[in-house]
Amino acid sequence: MPFMPVKFNSQKRVKLAQGLWLIYWLSVIVGIFIFSLGIFFKIELRKRSEMMDNNESHLVPNLLILVGLLACGINAFGGKVCHDSLDPVKFAKWKPMLKPYLMMCCGFNGLLLLTGLLCFLMQFAVYLTLAEGLKNSIKFYKDTDTPGRCFMKRTLDMTQIEFRCCGNNNFRDWFEVQWISNRYLDMSNDLVKDRVLSNVEQKYLMDSVPFSCCNPGSPRPCIQHHLTNNSAHYDYDHRIEELNIWTRGCREALFSYFSSMMSSIGILVLGTIILESADMAGLKYLTTALETMEDPENPECESEGWLLEKGVKETFGDLLTKMKTLGKGNQVDEGGDAQEAAT
């Protein structure tokens, strides 16, 4: 009792072949799109890798690139098979490869599912990497003369300007680090000496932020220094002032950027699974319809196509027994023979 049989006449078969060929080429385009999204994501990660301490995981973009390439290849092959399916001579060439091909498609769907799930789950890893990386970036902001960290200041300034954020959690992170290098501090000045000695680690701490934290939309010129001291500035109350500097933290800003990117890519990948399943179903119908033609010489005859030769339960049962026999293939021959005879 075939699973979901459908009757096909000649016209329906031709229509199915043509429609399926179009869908396969659409799938190739989707595969190319996933490949380019993978490359885009990889480039974005590389661009911000300094903010993530250079140890961000490239698993997801690499997987996307691989999946995109595989999708192109598999779907192009499927399209070729569909194109040749209406010509019995050409189709005979592809017939023996169809079963392994459909198995490969199933495996590919599994890989797509894994990729889609990773797109959502790896967001946690990105969040943790960002938290750690930004903390170090702020710490090394002043080290523009240390090789390997020369451009940290520039990168962090440009990130804060571009993403409209300040600090790790918020602007107060800047109060806890020394972000002005000792080269530019006059150590003979008493004020400087007092400030340096005022804390255990002898860091020059102050309640100021770099200029990249400034909000251009503020109606007054930017107040960067003495942020918590109301009397240092005319008509200024730091508790109600919201427009002066960016209030959002860079970790949150960067994370929302990456998470929206990863979520949309994940949804696209899950949608591709549906498309691939439709491809597989269509191909199965087409090949079974062509195989069950009563009179192979007469192209006008009717035939039946199905998804599975037996019902779902029976097919699964068969599959399980096959796997069991595969597993027992190395055991004593008598037992193996008896098993095969029983099935």
Add this chain to the structure above:
Amino acid sequence: MAVGKLTFTKAEREKLAEVLWLLNWISVLTGAILISLGVFLKVEIQKWQEVMSDQGILYVPNTLITTGLAACCINFLGGKICLDCADTNKFLRWKLVMMPYVICTFFFTSCVLAGALMCYSIRSQLEESIFLGLRNTMRFYKDTDTPGRCYLKKTLDLLQIQFECCGNTGYRDWFHVQWISNRYLDMTSSIVVDRLRSNVEGRYLMDGVPFSCCSTLSPRPCIQQQISNSSAHFNYNQQSQQLNLWRRGCRQALMDHYTGIMQSIGLTVLLIWLFELLVLTGVRYLQTAMENVIRLGDPDSESDGWILENSLAETARSNFNIIKNLGKCYQIDDDPNINVPTASAEQEVPSRGVHIPVTS
């Protein structure tokens, strides 16, 4: 003496019609490219329109957009006409439209050339507009509470950050304007009052710049106040000064940006113009060849095609006469049927009467 005379066989005429049909459809595409170039330029100008004083610069992208639309329509029609021109019978349908169509195409091709040349010639007007616009924007930088000027500060800050520039010609322009509003100045402080009194117009001037002038490339935290006073900052050497702020003026930055865009657009439009000229020449040859075929009567015969029937001088003269006579349509003409009283009306035409001898 025709200009550019060529002979066409029937097969050549049909081939020409087919090729022109294809070229006309490509021209529709180039028309769409013209429209998109115009829209792109318009968007780019409107992005920074607030720092430009002259809004008339928008006539360049508007010209490009209208010319592109005209290109699409005219070439669409041309495609249809050329497809029919291969067959003499179908050509008769379009016979009367062909000449006006060729003239329209000639005018619109000149508009495309004008559009291309405008892209190159607008440079000086643009520079003037940016200079005046930036000067005003810097003056109104502090007026974030005045309606109509609320967002000038934000626009100028974003401009300086994005284009990596400071001031009009350089950062010193900020020393000549008061860019901190009086609302944020403590008028009771003696320092502030002294500074206000120190110049004729009572403005709070200082050697400081807004934060958006700060360079991200500087190895040290940005120095925005007391820029010209090296002793106010520790270890403020020549190199620190060079890297501290953006050195380029925003006028130069914007000019470079727009000149680059307009030069590429101008070049593309020139190429499109050359292509249109080619299509126009082909259509003219096809038109004259088909008309000559009809005049000869035999649809299979060879016929001549040309650009101008007579030489350039004669065509110009005959056109000039036509235009002159158009103006004379209400004046006296030489039609013998109209009774026009002339100056010698009293002079009767002597009749050839029979001379009757008077016999007395």
